[in-house]
Amino acid sequence: MKIVNDQPESAAVCEPQEPTEGNLFVSAYPPFSCWKPEFVPGIDQALRTVSANQQDVPLGLYVHIPFCLQRCEFCYYRSFADPAADTIDSYLNALINEIRIYGELPRIAGRPLAFAYFGGGTPSILSAGQLQRLFQGIQSTFPSTDIQEVTFECSPKTATRERLEKLRQVGVTRISMGIQQLNDDVLRQSGRVHLVEDVKRAYAEIRRCDFDVVNVDLMVGLVGETEESFQNSLDEVIAMTPDSITFYQLEIPANTPLFRALHNNEVAAPVGWDVKRVRLADAFTTLETNGYTLRSAYAAVRDPARHRFLYQELQYRGADLVGTGLASFSYAAGTHYQNVGSLREYHERLAANRLPYNRGYVLSPADQAVREFVLQLKLGKVEASYFTDKFGISIGEQFAAPLQRFSEAGWLAVDESIVTLTRQGLLRVDRMLPEFYLPQHQDVSYW
Ligand SMILES: C[S@@+](CC[C@H](N)C(=O)[O-])C[C@H]1O[C@@H](n2cnc3c(N)ncnc32)[C@H](O)[C@@H]1O
Ligand code: SF4
CATH class of the missing domain: 3.80.30.20 (tm_1862 like domain)
Incomplete structure (x- = not known):
């Protein structure tokens, strides 16, 4: 995996649309609307x-x-x-x-x-x-x-x-x-x-x-x-x-x-x-x-x-997270799910001794790999060997196109073993992450 970045930092290369409204912060994958x-x-x-x-x-x-x-x-x-x-x-x-x-x-x-x-x-x-x-x-x-x-x-x-x-x-x-x-x-x-x-x-x-x-x-x-x-x-x-x-x-x-x-x-x-x-x-x-x-x-x-x-x-390395309380979300046993958002319903479910989640998503191994990759990017560095060992994938191959684009924009650097965000990349990381999503999860709304 080698992507050479021989261009100066230039937001113009692939700066996506920047609406002033809406959510950007990525806390889960795939997006909640799925x-x-x-x-x-x-x-x-x-x-x-x-x-x-x-x-x-x-x-x-x-x-x-x-x-x-x-x-x-x-x-x-x-x-x-x-x-x-x-x-x-x-x-x-x-x-x-x-x-x-x-x-x-x-x-x-x-x-x-x-x-x-x-x-x-x-x-x-x-x-x-x-x-x-x-x-x-x-x-x-x-x-x-x-x-x-x-x-x-x-x-x-x-x-x-x-x-x-x-x-x-x-x-x-x-x-x-x-x-x-x-x-x-x-x-x-x-x-x-x-x-x-x-x-x-x-x-x-x-x-x-x-x-x-x-x-x-x-x-x-x-x-x-x-x-x-x-x-x-x-x-x-x-x-x-x-x-x-x-x-x-x-x-x-x-x-x-x-x-x-x-x-x-x-x-x-x-x-x-x-x-x-x-x-x-x-x-x-x-x-x-x-x-x-x-x-x-x-x-x-x-x-x-x-x-x-x-x-x-x-959490970014696949820990189970049990989310309790109103509207909390969890990640456990390879599934994401979220509790009800209505206080009345939350009480009703628990009065009946039932867990109060009402929507979720069962992640495939491919979804899990993308989830951990995008979350770890938020830390500024992702090691390729982690994904080869855990998921048997080469992140250089799987994410070749967005890595190439973002490298050309000066937002990250890629070498054999590690993807590292530049300062410009860190400042806009949540905007970059959807481009690494699987095709079926791109262009979907956040909520
Ligand atoms: C649940 S709050 C933290 C604890 C406490 N409720 C407080 O506000 O002091 C978590 C953080 O989310 C951030 N936050 C809330 N609304 C936000 C928004 N619209 N955009 C960006 N950050 C936001 C704030 O920085 C806040 O400290
Ligand atoms: S959680 Fe409450 S105190 Fe914290 S930012 Fe939201 S409204 Fe304000």
């Missing part, structure tokens, strides 16, 4: 079957908490604002039941968890007592204490001392806080419930609790953001010395308040993809100057050996 109810019996079957090598496949747990203090203008995640305490309590009952049911499935039973991730919504909206109950429920299903990484998302307003101490006590190793930006005007225009002073307080409390890894999320391209406000935010964040900084380029899917506000001309259009990429490229350079290393297309870390992110690394 997941159908008719695959559910095949998924039931796969989860009820013990496979010879399942003990060798790492197992992860995702737990979705679909509640926030307030909805942000840009957010497309499944979440409800300002829930009553008993709404959360009854959700936790269903969630713990869902986790218990998984623990009895032949594909899952007796396997230790390698990693867990609590996302949302805002998981840190749970009280210390609710956190205790949730972790007890998980522990009674997965009693092993060998778990290597437990990530918990929190927001600045809800990151209180009492909750953080409880999180440390129940075994959380990695805290991820959504800062988005350190500018009160930009935060207000995005409908964030926090201001800069909340971030400063929360960050100090998080550091006090001595978690193994502290990640903060920043967004690029928010409404009201200027080059200066973004740069100042970044400088202030660097001064806080988080272990990891994850960047999200703003997406504007149709289910967001921002999408509707833009269509009603109620808000000035945020900057386009070209500007977001320039801001992010500059941010990566600034971070490298300050001792950070790029770990993926999205994140920079202070110490790549210590500040790992197993949730991503293991």
Whole structure:
């Protein structure tokens, strides 16, 4: 496999269309629109079957908490604002039941968890007592204490001392806080419930609790953001010395308040993809100057050996991920599937002790190879030998055409053993990935 790139970086070679609206971020393959109810019996079957090598496949747990203090203008995640305490309590009952049911499935039973991730919504909206109950429920299903990484998302307003101490006590190793930006005007225009002073307080409390890894999320391209406000935010964040900084380029899917506000001309259009990429490229350079290393297309870390992110690394190499909670998606036994998005239906299913997924896709070995290839590209490097050993394919041959095109554009480099994204490639990786899909999954919609 040898593709020579003798051209300078040139976006013009194959820059695809860049609509301002919609989703780009690839989190699964094939795209969600290919997941159908008719695959559910095949998924039931796969989860009820013990496979010879399942003990060798790492197992992860995702737990979705679909509640926030307030909805942000840009957010497309499944979440409800300002829930009553008993709404959360009854959700936790269903969630713990869902986790218990998984623990009895032949594909899952007796396997230790390698990693867990609590996302949302805002998981840190749970009280210390609710956190205790949730972790007890998980522990009674997965009693092993060998778990290597437990990530918990929190927001600045809800990151209180009492909750953080409880999180440390129940075994959380990695805290991820959504800062988005350190500018009160930009935060207000995005409908964030926090201001800069909340971030400063929360960050100090998080550091006090001595978690193994502290990640903060920043967004690029928010409404009201200027080059200066973004740069100042970044400088202030660097001064806080988080272990990891994850960047999200703003997406504007149709289910967001921002999408509707833009269509009603109620808000000035945020900057386009070209500007977001320039801001992010500059941010990566600034971070490298300050001792950070790029770990993926999205994140920079202070110490790549210590500040790992197993949730991503293991998932991208075919780990089983059991997704629990409203609208969560899973990847297990070579199948992808997703839970119902209606809270009422979620409760009804679990009241009847039935797992609440209602659509999915059974991946062929060829689908699995593409899935892992595109996900691993997001980390910036893909080793050819991994795919020869695991799937018996040559990625140089299978993906010859897109590799050639993207190499000519200066977005990646290919040699005998490895595909490496260039900086320009990292900045637009999610836009490139669909070109590696199998023909039947190209040109399909995202959802
Ligand atoms: C579930 S939230 C993180 C935890 C918490 N709810 C918070 O916002 O602080 C995950 C991340 O998704 C990102 N995100 C949400 N909506 C987005 C959008 N429209 N485009 C890009 N990133 C988005 C934000 O950076 C956010 O921190
Ligand atoms: S970005 Fe976070 S806090 Fe805002 S609505 Fe989405 S999940 Fe909730």
